[in-house]
Amino acid sequence: MDVLVNLTVNGLATGMLIFLLAAGLTLIFGLMDVLNFAHGGLFAWGAFSGVWVYSATGSFMVGIIAAIGTGLILGLALERFIIQPVYGNHVQQILITLGVMLVLSEMIKVVFGPNQISARTPSYLSGSWEFGDIIIIKYRLFIIIIGTLVFGAIFYTLRNTKIGLIVRAGVINKEMVQALGINIKRVFMLVFMAGAAMAALGGMLLGPYSGVIYAEMGLEFGILAFIVVVIGGMGSITGSVLAAILVGLSGSFMAYFVPDLALAVNMLLMTIVLIFRPQGLFGVKG
């Protein structure tokens, strides 16, 4: 029983981290029809800048703000200079964002050094609560709460606000939204920046969770996020949160019960989903 609860908490925490990364990816894809292969790079940059500021100032919260700020700035620059010229051309988008990914992860090595950096949990989030045999690690619970809050915020924004209405309409018909006098380019930019900020936040939160951060983690988690987006169905936020949790849980349970299969479990999940439902669990587009 206690093992099951611990595994579930672990899986949920990992799932929420992946969700932060996948949410931006799927929003950007759904609205702008852009597959951003550089998304993992934003994740890694968030981790490095956030952890760097955190260890420099000693305040975890300032670190989080720095990470989000880095995400916003990088997102703005990326959208403006890299993505805008290649709207509508998928092959070019894939090629160019992959190049950006390459540059982003190498730049991390130039700015922060080539070695991995360790990150500690802040004192008020370290330690755990014990309920009988069940041990709940505070930081994992913290990640789950943040992830849930972010999901709630996105869900609320998309459902109940004007900007959400515009974004949802833009997903269905960009030209129509533009014709109604709304500057869809501005909306694209804001969504891209929000996606980048979420990725950066995810990276920052990963730091104390895994203990170390390294430049290659961008690609590693980027692939994981793609898998989640494919399983959940491209462009669906609900799909990505469920798929992220599914991937997180199956990863943590497999690692405990069938360790040999653990590394392949995501691939297997994705392959099965693609064979039976190529559009993903919650996807609408075929």
Next chain:
Amino acid sequence: MTVPNTVYIIIFLMLLALPFVTDSRTLLIMFTQIFLFAIFAMSYDILLGYTGIVSFGHAMFFGIGAYSTGIILKQYDSTIPMLLMAVLVGAVIAGIVSYVVGMLSLRLKSHFYAMLTLAFSGLFLVLAEKWRTLTYGNDGFTFSIPDPLRDRLNLYLLSLILMVIIFLLLKRFTHSPLGRVLQAIRENEDRTESLGYNVLHYKVIASVVAGVFASFAGSLYVLTLRFVNTSVFAVDVTLDALLMTIIGGVGTLIGAIIGAGLIEFAHHWLSDLAKVHWIFERWIIFFGILYIVVVMFFPQGIVGTIRLWWSRRKGTQIRVRKEKNISS
């Protein structure tokens, strides 16, 4: 612009004579690397340049060739027949894997395919790391190669000749009716479909051809190193092929060869510059930026841009590959 065949023959003869006029071992090794990466880049160009498929998992086939050759030469005798068998085994496995991956994912849109191949090659990387009894994990293993190939000169000549043969084979392939269908798919998939061609069928053929030749390149690669480890499955290997094809010029086999030469040459040169300033150790940044610039401003690559420039100068119209929206 068509370069007269005599120019190609002269360049080939010069390359053939090169080892007899210079004693530089580094130069010899570098050119051998260029030839085998040219094979790899040409195989990638069949996908990207001729069919319009973006694959991020081409390293998977390179690695399959590399590991098949390494493992068989290590476990059995290192004789020429054994080597031939190893290369054949690699090609067969690469063919089967590319067929299965293609059937699974080529019916999806371009970006799904790119992602899936990235994930599949990641799976092979994990496999090579975990199956330690066979692959020795991350450390890799050394093995001996057949005697005649121990000589760097022979290996150089073998790579050169293989590159030329494969170039001619692939040129034949791309100019065949089948190759024309592939180019039609690149230009407009929907229209090709509506003309009655089974697009998936042709895409899978392109993917199998590319996979098999990539596996040859992988076999040659480990022959030059006499060592194999998991780095042959790394994303960097795919990126190399991508860079070479894009910079040289997509959709032209000669572009892939020029790209391979440029990248390998620049790699050596920039690595040497690392002694001058540490920033050159991070030479990937320069390549990355150059690559982004090429994708943005010269989508035709070197060969394509020169062709365009040449045709403008002569005042003749040339059909420019239109950038197109793969899915709608």
